[in-house]
Amino acid sequence: MAAAAQTAFADGERPISELLLEPSADILQHAGDTPIDCVLVSTNDTARYLAAVLSELCGVTPRISGTMESMCSSGGAALITAYSYVRSGLARTVLVAGAENPGSPGSVLDWDVSRGQFQSPIYWGSILTKSYMRRYGVSREDLAAVAAKNRSQAQDNPHSLHGSPCTISDVLASPQVTEDLNLLDCSQLCSGSAAVLVADDATCRRITDTPVWIRGLSQYTASAGFGAGGSYHQIVSAGEAARAAYAMAGISAGMIDVAEVHDAFSVCEPMALESLGMAQPGRGAGLSGELYGTGSRRVNPRGGILGAGHPLGATGLAQAAEVFAQLRGEAGRRQVENARTGVIQGMSAAGTGSVVVVMES
Amino acid sequence: MAAAAQTAFADGERPISELLLEPSADILQHAGDTPIDCVLVSTNDTARYLAAVLSELCGVTPRISGTMESMCSSGGAALITAYSYVRSGLARTVLVAGAENPGSPGSVLDWDVSRGQFQSPIYWGSILTKSYMRRYGVSREDLAAVAAKNRSQAQDNPHSLHGSPCTISDVLASPQVTEDLNLLDCSQLCSGSAAVLVADDATCRRITDTPVWIRGLSQYTASAGFGAGGSYHQIVSAGEAARAAYAMAGISAGMIDVAEVHDAFSVCEPMALESLGMAQPGRGAGLSGELYGTGSRRVNPRGGILGAGHPLGATGLAQAAEVFAQLRGEAGRRQVENARTGVIQGMSAAGTGSVVVVMES
Numbered sequence: 001m002a003a004a005a006q007t008a009f010a011d012g013e014r015p016i017s018e019l020l021l022e023p024s025a026d027i028l029q030h031a032g033d034t035p036i037d038c039v040l041v042s043t044n045d046t047a048r049y050l051a052a053v054l055s056e057l058c059g060v061t062p063r064i065s066g067t068m069e070s071m072c073s074s075g076g077a078a079l080i081t082a083y084s085y086v087r088s089g090l091a092r093t094v095l096v097a098g099a100e101n102p103g104s105p106g107s108v109l110d111w112d113v114s115r116g117q118f119q120s121p122i123y124w125g126s127i128l129t130k131s132y133m134r135r136y137g138v139s140r141e142d143l144a145a146v147a148a149k150n151r152s153q154a155q156d157n158p159h160s161l162h163g164s165p166c167t168i169s170d171v172l173a174s175p176q177v178t179e180d181l182n183l184l185d186c187s188q189l190c191s192g193s194a195a196v197l198v199a200d201d202a203t204c205r206r207i208t209d210t211p212v213w214i215r216g217l218s219q220y221t222a223s224a225g226f227g228a229g230g231s232y233h234q235i236v237s238a239g240e241a242a243r244a245a246y247a248m249a250g251i252s253a254g255m256i257d258v259a260e261v262h263d264a265f266s267v268c269e270p271m272a273l274e275s276l277g278m279a280q281p282g283r284g285a286g287l288s289g290e291l292y293g294t295g296s297r298r299v300n301p302r303g304g305i306l307g308a309g310h311p312l313g314a315t316g317l318a319q320a321a322e323v324f325a326q327l328r329g330e331a332g333r334r335q336v337e338n339a340r341t342g343v344i345q346g347m348s349a350a351g352t353g354s355v356v357v358v359m360e361s
Numbered sequence: 362m363a364a365a366a367q368t369a370f371a372d373g374e375r376p377i378s379e380l381l382l383e384p385s386a387d388i389l390q391h392a393g394d395t396p397i398d399c400v401l402v403s404t405n406d407t408a409r410y411l412a413a414v415l416s417e418l419c420g421v422t423p424r425i426s427g428t429m430e431s432m433c434s435s436g437g438a439a440l441i442t443a444y445s446y447v448r449s450g451l452a453r454t455v456l457v458a459g460a461e462n463p464g465s466p467g468s469v470l471d472w473d474v475s476r477g478q479f480q481s482p483i484y485w486g487s488i489l490t491k492s493y494m495r496r497y498g499v500s501r502e503d504l505a506a507v508a509a510k511n512r513s514q515a516q517d518n519p520h521s522l523h524g525s526p527c528t529i530s531d532v533l534a535s536p537q538v539t540e541d542l543n544l545l546d547c548s549q550l551c552s553g554s555a556a557v558l559v560a561d562d563a564t565c566r567r568i569t570d571t572p573v574w575i576r577g578l579s580q581y582t583a584s585a586g587f588g589a590g591g592s593y594h595q596i597v598s599a600g601e602a603a604r605a606a607y608a609m610a611g612i613s614a615g616m617i618d619v620a621e622v623h624d625a626f627s628v629c630e631p632m633a634l635e636s637l638g639m640a641q642p643g644r645g646a647g648l649s650g651e652l653y654g655t656g657s658r659r660v661n662p663r664g665g666i667l668g669a670g671h672p673l674g675a676t677g678l679a680q681a682a683e684v685f686a687q688l689r690g691e692a693g694r695r696q697v698e699n700a701r702t703g704v705i706q707g708m709s710a711a712g713t714g715s716v717v718v719v720m721e722s
Contacts, residue, residue, distance in 0.1 A: 017472065039582070046407045046466060049432045052585035052714050053472050063605065065582045065714065066431040066438040071410045077427040080451070081442055088448035090441070105407060111378065111414050221400070221426045224413035244424065353413050353426065 001214060001359065002093075002197045002207040003030035004321035009161040009192035009309035011102065016045045019099035019314075020054045023195035027095055028058055031197060031207060037091035038064040042078035042098035043313035044071060044106025054097060064091060071106050072264070073219070073346035074098065075194070075316020076355025080217050082198040092200045098318075099193035100311035107189055107312065109349050114227025122186065124226050124350035125265035126178040131232035132267050133180070136282030143266040143285055144171035147184050147306050150263060154303025156333040159318075161190045161309025171266075184306075185266040192311030194318040210328045216249025216358035218242075226350040235268075237354035238275035238345055245343075246277075249358035253277030257339040258297075258326045260319035262347045262354075263304040272345050273299065276356070301326065301334040316355065319344040327361035362575060362720070363454075363558045363568040364391035365682035370522040370553035370670035372463065377406045380460035380675075381415045384556035388456055389419055392558060392568060398452035399425040403439035403459035404674035405432060405467025415458060425452060432467050433625070434580070434707035435459065436555070436677020437716025441578050443559040453561045459679075460554035461672035468550055468673065470710050475588025483547065485587050485711035486626035487539040490546070492593035493628050497643030504627040505532035507646055508545050508667050511624060515664025517694040520679075522551045522670025532627075545667075546627040553672035555679040571689045577610025577719035579603075587711040596629075598715035599636035599706055606704075607638075610719035614638030618700040619658075619687045621680035623708045623715075624665040633706050634660065637717070662687060662695045677716065680705040688722035 005026035039062040051065035070077040082094035154160035171184040204211035220240035261272035270284025302322040323342035325331045347354040366387035400423040412426035431438040436459045443455035515521035535544040565572035581601035622633035631645025663683040684703035708715040
């Protein structure tokens with residue numbers, strides 16, 4: 001990975017092509033005279049041919065272009081695809097740009113009738129929360145601490161949606177949306193975009209003195225329907241994707257210095273950490289809480305999705321941009337000391353599918 | 362490529378998941394106990410997470426999945442992506458399934474304001490027709506002959522939308538839709554689906570005694586807006602994609618035994634053939650007419666888009682399925698004698714982007 005950029009995450013709609021162009025223009029500046037072989041867009045937006053639109057706006061004529069969609073983990077799926085274009089020899093450089101607006105159709109999966117009348121993700125977030133708390137005896141305070149940590153960490157992220165921190169008490173005092181969730185336990189859809197440049201080794205070294213290497217990646221789709229998964233206290237797909245990605249990278253979970261995981265709801269962060277092997281079952285909330293308590297920012301340093309906001313198609317690429325910055329030592333006040341190995345985890349549709357990418361400096 | 366299948370192209374809407382499943386189930390039968398590593402969907406449909414939905418319906422848990430969209434050439438873009446997953450070593454098998462309904466949003470590109478008030482493809486089809494006829498002194502009859510040939514060839518394709526042939530006179534007597542186009546010069550959106558199994562060499566040989574090899578492929582995106590192209594008598598993107606694909610495959614245009622090209626309108630077939638180097642400039646309509654006259658079916662043997670119908674996301678994969686059958690000698694009454702080298706060409710949005718794939722038996 002030779003470059004990364006993102007735009008501010010914000011309320012309100014912006015033209016999708018404008019969102020895609022903004023970080024892409026940054027990437028092109030970094031790339032200089034390096035030709036862009038492929039343009040890959042990650043979004044749930046219903047506008048068609050966006051990779052060609054972005055290409056024309058950027059003034060490039062790519063050899064491969066298209067839009068990749070996999071709901072909330074579209075960015076991760078696009079990263080895997082970009083990697084394969086380069087690794088297969090079809091391309092030297094792939095511009096991957098993700099963007100979304102708050103009204104995106106990617107937040108609801110009509111097909112999944114196992115959710116009954118409940119289309120909104122709030123309901124699976126609520127079911128996972130109840131199930132996880134029961135199984136491990138985790139308290140509402142433990143989970144509220146995740147939201148408080150991420151909202152606070154987001155204050156050092158100039159691109160984050162939320163401009164103010166919150167405490168555990170704030171989370172618990174925020175409007176109750178279901179029996180299990182308060183408003184501040186839930187991430188918020190927003191507008192935003194992010195982009196990265198995936199390139200072969202020689203091109204990376206030519207563009208920057210401090211490239212970041214994609215060492216391992218995998219995706220895993222267990223099902224599309226929430227009811228087909230059968231496990232409500234872990235993210236099975238994240239575990240499977242992590243196993244394959246770690247094997248490819250030759251790392252173990254203990255080697256991870258920094259991780260951006262998919263905290264769509266408070267409970268998702270500990271569940272992800274446990275599925276990624278970074279915490280013992282039922283201990284993920286404690287782990288992230290403890291890390292926050294000690295001032296470490298190893299988990300979701302940019303504020304995660306709870307803190308930074310959730311522009312679906314951009315989220316995976318914003319995670320990648322954060323780990324890219326961390327591994328280059330360019331994360332400013334968010335910097336994790338001596339970060340050498342980073343991981344991103346994105347998931348879709350109640351965790352029925354996940355993407356895990358291992359990056360190293 | 363180890364297997365290919367398609368469903369009947371027809372009027373009327375069908376659930377997109379049902380369309381995707383039908384040819385995919387055929388592919389899985391061919392694959393037997395071979396694990397499916399990736400599931401890639403090609404469509405312009407606005408339903409989200411379709412690759413996961415298809416995976417669940419098929420009972421597979423892929424390591425990579427997602428939807429690829431590039432308007433009318435989504436199928437070609439998905440084929441390139443599937444090839445890269447295999448070539449990069451990320452996968453041994455990729456199920457690629459394309460489907461569409463007649464009401465798909467993929468037929469109109471709102472972004473392209475260079476078309477003025479004319480959203481419908483009819484207008485760019487009309488402009489290309491006028492420009493091509495003027496430049497080369499080609500007659501309406503010459504172009505109507507393309508439609509007549511393809512409608513007639515489609516009668517030997519059991520999956521084609523149109524159940525009756527037509528003559529040059531029929532085309533010219535059909536309702537006039539613009540100054541340059543009669544109704545039978547225009548392809549028709551429809552419902553339909555097609556799927557292929559892309560696999561590594563060893564897996565292909567294990568599944569079938571007569572695999573078909575992807576020898577070269579490329580895509581090229583010149584622009585997104587019709588007005589940005591600047592050339593209305595050739596498909597610049599097809600020429601660029603063909604050049605790269607032929608070089609990769611080590612072939613020249615003269616070696617092509619059978620070709621499925623993107624005849625969205627009558628004029629598109631000669632323009633494509635010329636851009637692919639298979640006919641001299643201005644001679645493509647004569648070439649395809651002549652081939653039809655002599656009983657050869659080298660160009661669009663399944664009836665092309667004019668004859669078989671145009672379910673956007675399925676079209677590129679139906680082209681691939683046809684060439685797959687031709688190169689295996691399994692095309693029945695459509696069979697081109699001794700076909701060893703085949704090409705498919707798909708294009709999007711007035712030819713602003715094209716995909717070319719070279720296949721060999």
